[in-house]
């Protein structure tokens with residue numbers, strides 16, 4: 001019987017509180033000044049292979065993904081968080097084959113003065 005006859009349990013590699021600076025927003029002041037965006041990213045994948053091999057290539061490297069997200073955000077100039085978050089999820093799914101599902105939350109703490117923070121949460125899954 002195949003080793004994969006049963007569903008593999010999903011585990012989560014996560015990045016919490018990733019601080020970036022972006023040109024993002026619909027207002028003039030947001031087009032002229034970078035502002036902070038904070039990301040929490042959950043990446044679901046089975047880690048059983050990496051746990052056996054002890055090889056970073058059998059899992060997803062949270063340091064590498066963090067660096068890629070920082071670079072992607074630094075080079076972006078979107079108006080909406082929706083556009084940026086979709087781009088980040090597609091980048092991760094396209095470049096990190098082990099990742100099956102992503103839950104991404106972005107906080108934009110300087111956007112609405114009366115709040116602690118506002119933002120967006122999205123979930124994206126690899127097409128079967």
Ligand SMILES: Nc1nc2c(c(=O)[nH]1)N=C([C@H](O)[C@@H](O)CO)CN2
Nearest residue numbers: 024025026027079080081082111112
């Ligand atoms: N759903 C969204 N609503 C809003 C966004 C956004 O990106 N997605 N952006 C803004 C402004 O840029 C805001 O952050 C400035 O206060 C408003 N609403």
